[in-house]
Amino acid sequence: MKKNISQTSKHIIRACTGAAAALLLFFSACDFQPAKNTERNRPVGGGLSQGRVLPNEFLESGGGGSGGATIDTVQSGDKKNFPMLSKKDIKDLLDKTDAKHLPQNVMAEEPSFTPPYKVGKVKKEALELSVERLNALRRISGLYPVEMSDTDNDNAQYGAFLMKLTNQFKHGGIPKPDGMSEDDWKKGNNATATSNIYPINNLIGAIDGYNRDPGNPNVGHRLYQMSPGITTVGIGFVPGSHCEKVIGTSKPTKNLKPADFDWNFVSYPAAGYFPLEGNLFGSPAFWHVQFHGDKYTVGAGKIIVTRVDTGEQWVEEHGGGGTIIFNKSNKWRPELGTYTFEVTGVRNKTNIPERFVFTTEFFNRHTL
Numbered sequence: 001m002k003k004n005i006s007q008t009s010k011h012i013i014r015a016c017t018g019a020a021a022a023l024l025l026f027f028s029a030c031d032f033q034p035a036k037n038t039e040r041n042r043p044v045g046g047g048l049s050q051g052r053v054l055p056n057e058f059l060e061s062g063g064g065g066s067g068g069a070t071i072d073t074v075q076s077g078d079k080k081n082f083p084m085l086s087k088k089d090i091k092d093l094l095d096k097t098d099a100k101h102l103p104q105n106v107m108a109e110e111p112s113f114t115p116p117y118k119v120g121k122v123k124k125e126a127l128e129l130s131v132e133r134l135n136a137l138r139r140i141s142g143l144y145p146v147e148m149s150d151t152d153n154d155n156a157q158y159g160a161f162l163m164k165l166t167n168q169f170k171h172g173g174i175p176k177p178d179g180m181s182e183d184d185w186k187k188g189n190n191a192t193a194t195s196n197i198y199p200i201n202n203l204i205g206a207i208d209g210y211n212r213d214p215g216n217p218n219v220g221h222r223l224y225q226m227s228p229g230i231t232t233v234g235i236g237f238v239p240g241s242h243c244e245k246v247i248g249t250s251k252p253t254k255n256l257k258p259a260d261f262d263w264n265f266v267s268y269p270a271a272g273y274f275p276l277e278g279n280l281f282g283s284p285a286f287w288h289v290q291f292h293g294d295k296y297t298v299g300a301g302k303i304i305v306t307r308v309d310t311g312e313q314w315v316e317e318h319g320g321g322g323t324i325i326f327n328k329s330n331k332w333r334p335e336l337g338t339y340t341f342e343v344t345g346v347r348n349k350t351n352i353p354e355r356f357v358f359t360t361e362f363f364n365r366h367t368l
Contacts, residue, residue: 077142152234159191301345
């Protein structure tokens with residue numbers, strides 16, 4: 001399993017496994033910080049082509065098609081262990097992990113921002129709900145759940161506290177506050193350098209916000225918490241500051257990742273059914289597809305998104321790589337309905353071109 005984790009995550013975290021400077025440089029490109037002239041409370045950091053498979057035909061056939069090699073793209077992630085969910089399944093997962101289920105005060109111990117400092121402690125049920133929310137989002141995309149780590153929670157708590165105390169929301173490089181011990185400062189600074197960070201007052205809003213990743217066309221925060229390579233996370237929070245440790249986390253205490261976890265691609269929004277709501281996927285909306293690097297290579301090509309009922313089409317060039325992101329032009333605004341998503345330039349490891357196309361139906365879970 002250790003080998004599999006390394007292989008599947010290498011194209012996401014390659015920039016962060018080298019020197020600390022490279023890590024900070026990567027994060028600086030997608031920092032979750034408030035931006036000027038942007039929406040409030042945001043994270044920092046044509047006709048159908050002939051022969052294209054229509055949604056119902058594709059969903060019912062389980063992908064594929066005639067003529068040439070074809071990736072089975074009926075769903076994101078592992079369709080054997082985590083088969084595509086129904087609309088009701090998705091609604092139930094999200095309903096039971098909504099922020100309304102958080103305790104009124106999520107802090108078990110309040111922080112103190114004057115010496116001697118106290119970093120505070122989050123109630124266990126609030127942390128558990130946060131990880132359940134993350135795992136709900138991962139499940140919709142066909143991914144296995146991740147485990148909450150007490151050690152990583154503690155580390156992330158120091159990071160959240162340090163950012164709030166100094167009012168500096170960045171990945172590392174935070175000066176040591178007067179009166180703080182060297183060990184506590186290093187612990188918090190390290191956490192900010194290895195975490196998704198967000199100045200926000202809501203634990204569930206932070207998890208959703210990392211996946212929405214508004215204003216960040218690299219969707220780096222989403223890629224970390226939706227990675228097929230991570231197994232544990234740590235969550236730290238004080239009101240106004242959230243820290244989600246996703247790099248260098250502890251080993252899981254149980255086998256949450258099946259040894260036979262098998263996937264071709266991971267998409268967000270997921271192939272199949274996906275709830276269209278502003279907290280999870282707003283406008284401008286960046287749609288990403290991550291390919292299994294041990295199975296496929298993606299050269300330069302095009303991304304073609306088509307709204308099925310109108311035939312309206314959006315086309316963008318891409319340069320290839322393990323992760324392809326659509327809507328960097330900010331011209332697409334998702335609406336309820338069915339879309340096809342197609343990537344050209346995909347080849348398998350024997351260098352045979354693959355036909356890569358999947359279908360997503362956006363729906364409103366609150367009207368089911």
